[in-house]
Amino acid sequence: MAQQQQISLPAKLINGGVAGIVGVTCVFPIDLAKTRLQNQRSDGLLFIIHHYIMLYNHKYHTYISGAAVNLTLVTPEKAIKLAANDFFRHQLSKDGKLTVFKEMLAGCCAGMCQVTVTTPMEMLKIQMQDAGRITAQQRVMPSVVTTLKMGGTSAVLCRSYNTNPAPQVMRLSATQITRELLKTKGFLGLYKGLGATLMRDIPFSVIYFPLFAHLHQLGKPSPEESVPFYWSFMSGCLAGCVAAVAVSPCDVVKTRLQSLKKGANEETYNGIVDCVRKILKKEGPGAFLKGASCRALVIAPLFGIAQVIYFVGVGEILLGYTPHSIYSS
Template identity: 60%
Template sequence: MADKQISLPAKLINGGIAGLIGVTCVFPIDLAKTRLQNQQNGSRLYTSMSDCLIKTIRSEGYFGMYRGAAVNLTLVTPEKAIKLAANDFFRFHLSKDGQKLTLLKEMLAGCGAGTCQVIVTTPMEMLKIQLQDAGRIAAQRKLMPETVTPGGPVEVKSPTAIQLTRELLRDKGIAGLYKGLGATLLRDVPFSVIYFPLFANLNNLGRRGADGPAPFYVSFLSGCVAGSTAAVAVNPVDGERGGGRYTMHVKISQRSAVGGVSKILKNEGPAAFLKGAYCRALVIAPLFGIAQVVYFLGVGEFILSFLPKREN
């Protein structure tokens, strides 16, 4: 019974550590993805992901690649902890006497995990994207002043996460941090419905024996394949523009998902919905590959094993 009692806390610890390590490794790629997607056609500062990272380092220094990372690293711990632990929680309660889950039940578990995680994901994405795009705008003013200010370059200080949070809370209250909650669900729930069943089945192919765990490299590859597949599948609801998601995610300038979709179709055509798909796959694949390896290492169980067990 003791193992069951510490199971959920251990999984939450595993998920939090997995998220911290994964995000730290892939954040520069994520920043480049955001800035590439946010470019206007008439004033393109970056030509590729590598060009974006090089220019970011030149204009903002090495740590410029981690602009907005503080928000992610602060919130990604509960976000990944909730996502990964909730999936295991739902899988456990949907299984009967430890029997293998059907595909439908695996999808239901993923749906539950995706629904739970948006509590943290929505404000995290809102702040992260605004911080990342603020750096792009500042770099554009510095490197391409003629496209922004005809009279010459103007020094603009990028806002901090605390400043953005205060402004949103002052102007719109708590609801301001959760603008686009329904749209976030449209991205994160389908992602989890695709990702978790695909990962579980791929990972099971490499298991050692009937009950043995899969080697770490199998978990890594399974996380990469499942993550990139789910990322590309939901890319149409993950476009970005002007400091916020502008298809169906956290829309700051759009009033509705339908309005965002209509505007994209009219101005850029259907191909715009796959804009940045390869960048998103490059971010998500290693992120979830690394996260799954860390998650299955059982760091949480190891830490909790040192805590004194309560006697009944």
């Protein structure tokens, strides 16, 4: 019978923080594309034009908009998520064994814990990632329309587009955005979209962690041997991809609710129900899958990389413990 080993929570927190920093650094540009794609109301053409304009103008800095916020807050966010899951798995296990229900319960608890950091992190990140989208809209909007009137009808002859540089927009830092939110909406302003974040992160963790655990266990050569790092990476990628796509509609709702600045003819929303209703009515069910492929491209390698770094056991090494994964039981 497997012997249950004690885990070091401080070591797990260090592991989670390091894993988060490395993972986010690798996939952040794709996350930027996902946020802007989810926020636009038109088809993918505007999105493509916008990013070509950024590349044409050599604005490579726009591809790391909000990265500082994410890298700062992802340390506690991933530390809480990964370490909390390990902690609850350890507490719920009996002789090192867990039922699927208890695995899902541990993931649920981890998801609930992480939103204390995830919500303000996403709130600030989205404002910074989305800053260039409205300016790009203005640049590609038709400025002159020439029509030919014949009787009671008119026909569009030509349409010119404004290709001049867009007006300069003052770049706000995360600190400035935080101060403005605290000034206008109070502390709770940082937690706008909390319900939608819970609606996304709890199901994600309930799906991801049990699926990862079972995929990871399939790569164990024998009870005495550890799972190869490449298998941990592939397990994290596959489990992350499945969970990300499954909760993508919740992510779209969360992104819309947390976007404070709206472009021309864009909706404002009064909560989750109002957001879902308006999206269904005006954009159709397909809108809930906007950015799903980008989200899968973000989450899959993010959690694959994070799990590998997490299993390296940097925290245990620094604190003088023997690296041990709760999944190896």
